[in-house]
Every structure is written in C-alpha cells, then in structure tokens.
Amino acid sequence: MTGKRRTSTRSTFLPRSFRFTRSVRATALSAGALAACVSLAVGCGVVPGITGGSGDDPIVVMTWAPEGTSATNKPGMPAFALAYARWVNANGGLNGRKLKVLTCNDHNDTVSAAACARRAVKEHAVAVVGSYSQHSDAFFPHLEGAGIPYIGGYGVTNAEFTSPLSYPVNGGQPSLLAGLGKELGATCGPVSLVRPDTIAGDTLPPMLNAGLTAGGHAKAKDQRAPEDATEYSTQAEAAVENVTGDSAGDGKGCVVTALGDRTATFMDSFRRTREDYPDVRTGTVLGSVDQTVINAAGAASGPFEGAYVTGWYPVTSDPAWAPMKKVISEEAFSDTRIDPTDTGVQTTWIAYTVFRQAVESLDGGEVTADSVRGALDDGLKVTTGGLTPTLRWEFTDQLASIGFPRLVNADVTLQAVQKGRLVAAKKGFVDVTKTLEKADVD
The missing domain is CATH 3.40.50.2300 (Response regulator)
Structure with a gap:
C-alpha cells in the first residue's frame, strides 16, 4: 500500500460503508436544521x-x-x-x-x-x-x-x-463490477483490481469477486491506490506483478481499474509498465473510461485494446x-x-x-x-x-x-475496445441480479 490511507474521503464510486443492511432514516428534519x-x-x-x-x-x-x-x-x-x-x-x-x-x-x-x-x-x-x-x-x-x-x-x-x-x-458500480467479473472469469488468468485506497474502496472487491466466482474464477488480487494521485507507477508495477507472478497465468492476466477520473492517469503509468508484458489485458467500467480516455491512451495501440468494459447502457452509436x-x-x-x-x-x-x-x-x-x-x-x-x-x-x-x-435495474451491457473503438461485445443486456445476490459482503 502506498501513501497515507484516507478514511474520511469518499471514493469516486461507492459509499463509506457498504454493510448491505437497509438503513433506517428519519423522515423529517428538525426546524433548526432546515x-x-x-x-x-x-x-x-x-x-x-x-x-x-x-x-x-x-x-x-x-x-x-x-x-x-x-x-x-x-x-x-x-x-x-x-x-x-x-x-x-x-x-x-x-x-x-x-x-x-x-x-x-x-x-x-x-x-x-x-x-x-x-x-x-x-x-x-x-x-x-x-x-x-x-x-x-x-x-x-x-x-x-x-x-x-x-x-x-x-x-x-x-x-x-x-x-x-x-x-x-x-445498478451503480455493484452491477458494473459484477458483470465485468463474470465476463473476465472465463477469459483471464490472474486478475488484479486497482481501486481507491479508501474505506469506500474497500467495498469494491466483493462486487468484482462475485462476478469472477460466478465465472468459475479465483478472487481478484486487491491493489489499493490513491484516488487523486498525479502518477501511478508504483501501483501499475504492483498490479502487473500480481497477474504475472503466477505461473498459471502465463503472463495473460487482467488488470481491472476502478479509479474514476484517475483511470486515465493510471493508464499513463500502466502503459509503460506493460511494455514487457504485452499479453496482460485490461478491464474497466464505464465512468472510469470512455472513448476520449481510450484515444488518449493510444487508441488501437494503447493498453485498452481488447479490453472488456461494462456499462449500464448501449454503446453511444446505438x-x-x-x-x-x-x-x-x-x-x-x-x-x-x-x-x-x-x-x-x-x-x-x-x-x-x-x-x-x-x-x-x-x-x-x-x-x-x-x-x-x-x-x-x-x-x-x-x-x-x-x-x-x-x-x-x-x-x-x-x-x-x-x-x-x-x-x-441490474442489467449491464458488455462492450469491448476493438481497433481503438468502444463497441458492443454482446447484443442486448446481461442481468447480474443472481450474481449480486451471491456477493460475499460480510
């Protein structure tokens, strides 16, 4: 883990607490507060x-x-x-x-x-x-x-x-990560999740792991990273090592990023680290990447080429x-x-x-x-x-x-980067309700 662990700042994606119990909220505020x-x-x-x-x-x-x-x-x-x-x-x-x-x-x-x-x-x-x-x-x-x-x-x-x-x-980030994990489970070697180093970030791995498990895959290796860093060379090196150090992966592991607006910054560092491991693939979720981020990372020659990306909605060309x-x-x-x-x-x-x-x-x-x-x-x-x-x-x-x-609405769409463009990888929606129900959130 690098940097100072932040405990009060929320991540780009999920809340400070993810206890999965229905909160009991007051239905009125005091006159003073209002x-x-x-x-x-x-x-x-x-x-x-x-x-x-x-x-x-x-x-x-x-x-x-x-x-x-x-x-x-x-x-x-x-x-x-x-x-x-x-x-x-x-x-x-x-x-x-x-x-x-x-x-x-x-x-x-x-x-x-x-x-x-x-x-x-x-x-x-x-x-x-x-x-x-x-x-x-x-x-x-x-x-x-x-x-x-x-x-x-x-x-x-x-x-x-x-x-x-x-x-x-x-379905928020839970649906996106569950859907991505389910798809990567059938195509990847070892998987490393790069996510915010916050209490909120601690809640992301169970969602991805629920999908990986549904796809018959081992859980992802958890790689924490600051959510507002200006470079991520240390985290990129650790993520690549996580998915290439296992001989069973044969260098064909996948690095999943869930850093929101900082995903583009991470990919600048990851692109240099990945040069010695060309078979390492990437996966992410919409909100962390869009076509402009893919273009900035090198389009067809960049690290997103071949990546799976889960979204909530159809591709923009629909x-x-x-x-x-x-x-x-x-x-x-x-x-x-x-x-x-x-x-x-x-x-x-x-x-x-x-x-x-x-x-x-x-x-x-x-x-x-x-x-x-x-x-x-x-x-x-x-x-x-x-x-x-x-x-x-x-x-x-x-x-x-x-x-x-x-x-x-727990439906997600599966997209992929092909020839530098974000396109539909499968027609229609994938319902991840059953996958989310099995998430290990304890």
Whole structure:
C-alpha cells in the first residue's frame, strides 16, 4: 500500500460503508436544521411539504454534480440538464408548463452537497434529477425531510439504493463490477483490481469477486491506490506483478481499474509498465473510461485494446440515443462540457425521461414533490426507448435481501475496445441480479 490511507474521503464510486443492511432514516428534519443558512447564494431550508406549485408557474427541479475538483467531476450533467430544459420549453413545456432547472456544484464535499439540497428545498424543487454526488449522508436528510424525490442518481452511494425517496435508473458500480467479473472469469488468468485506497474502496472487491466466482474464477488480487494521485507507477508495477507472478497465468492476466477520473492517469503509468508484458489485458467500467480516455491512451495501440468494459447502457452509436443527441444538437451543439459518450450525461437524459413521464402521468394535475413521488410509487412503468429495461420502483425487489431495495435495474451491457473503438461485445443486456445476490459482503 502506498501513501497515507484516507478514511474520511469518499471514493469516486461507492459509499463509506457498504454493510448491505437497509438503513433506517428519519423522515423529517428538525426546524433548526432546515433553517440553517449557508449563504444567500445557496439559500436555506424551509418547512417541509410546501414544495411544488400549480397553474402557470414553472416546474422547478435541480441537477447537481461536482465541477472543478481534484477528484471526479461531472460538469456535463448540469450542463445537459439546462439544455434539456431549453429544448422542452421550446417544444411546449411539460403539460404546457415551463421547466426551470436549477444547478448546483457539490464540490465533492459534504458542506456543499448539503447546501445544494437546502437550496432545492428553499426554491421549491419538485425533484432532484440526473445528479451525481458521493455525499448522500449530507444531502438525503434534507430531501427526505421535504419529501423531494431523487431521480436518477449516478449510483455512487449505498443510500441511492436504500432511501425510499431514491429512484435509481441503473445498478451503480455493484452491477458494473459484477458483470465485468463474470465476463473476465472465463477469459483471464490472474486478475488484479486497482481501486481507491479508501474505506469506500474497500467495498469494491466483493462486487468484482462475485462476478469472477460466478465465472468459475479465483478472487481478484486487491491493489489499493490513491484516488487523486498525479502518477501511478508504483501501483501499475504492483498490479502487473500480481497477474504475472503466477505461473498459471502465463503472463495473460487482467488488470481491472476502478479509479474514476484517475483511470486515465493510471493508464499513463500502466502503459509503460506493460511494455514487457504485452499479453496482460485490461478491464474497466464505464465512468472510469470512455472513448476520449481510450484515444488518449493510444487508441488501437494503447493498453485498452481488447479490453472488456461494462456499462449500464448501449454503446453511444446505438440508434436509441438519437433523441438525446437531437437535444444536444439543437440546444448545446457548441457546449464542450456535454459529451454524448459521457455516462453522466446519458444518466441525466434517462433521469429526465423518467421525470417527464411522471409529470405526464399526472394528466395536468398539480405537480409537486408529493405528486411526482406518488406517481412513481404507485407503480408507474417508465420506458426509455431501449436504453434500459422498463423501470418500476418497488421495495419487493430481489436485491432487498442484500440491502438494495431500490436497485430495480441490474442489467449491464458488455462492450469491448476493438481497433481503438468502444463497441458492443454482446447484443442486448446481461442481468447480474443472481450474481449480486451471491456477493460475499460480510
């Protein structure tokens, strides 16, 4: 292990704790907590239960994500949310009403995340839609106290799969790693997982190992790494040694990276280390890599060539993304923050698809946090044009037994890097529900 072990900073992917027991959350906040102001720019809380509005007032929602930080940043998510609002409003609005999107930078810290949530309460947002934050313990109490639904988070925290006010559209990192492990189990020699050296990072190996075990493979060797380092030569050397030191691997092991935005930095170091071991392959998950990262690493001549990559959604070239691309083309063509290959942007599109169908199901009735949540809780089936299976949120899902009662979509897609391009390796989705049920999380 290198560097100082951090215990209070959350990883790019999973929460500080992954006990897989359903958390018991308070359903209301104290008046004092709700009234706590951070600044005039951020706002402060108000008494829960008054969000929403009717008549000709705009429908207010919020999208937040970290921007300009030293860890993972998702500026495309709020940028796309604003573009989506412009597009909706130019095409008649939602049930004839304008959509107003508030955006907020959570700065990858608890104070800002809580401030964003308080602003959503103050400004009467009826939902937080298509957002990214690692700090659910800071923002969920405020949303829960005001009854504001959290639609389409990125799946980076345990609470997103436990809170009754959360409506996730994908299976988060657990599904991606389980799906990747299952595929690598049939094709790799020894496997080494390079993941954040944090308490949250400690929860990643069981997910990958669940997939490897399902594929008849031994567990991965665990390689910790700082999540905000500027180079990873020591970790890259250790990872290669982990998969080449075993004669059974015959130099054909696989290195799996789950470092979020720092994956590209790791690959710079790994590419040099790998020169003496050309048969060592790589595997990763979308969110840690996209086409731009593959290009920067050398495309067809780089270390990602031949790599398996699991994602939540179809490849960007799939025709199902045409409606999202139309919005970008019409309302944000020159906005470099919005990349249609970015899984954050894709998640925001799907989350707004959910929100739109929830509002339309109200048939022109009052749009409030309560009514939107009620529509989703009453069994509304949301279709996403083939980007996900039909979504419906219930607490009776199979994964409730391991503490994921809100994880309703455990489907992943298998992609691969061929000739420097990210393409579909298998048609359709792979359901990893059964694999996740067998995860060793004790």
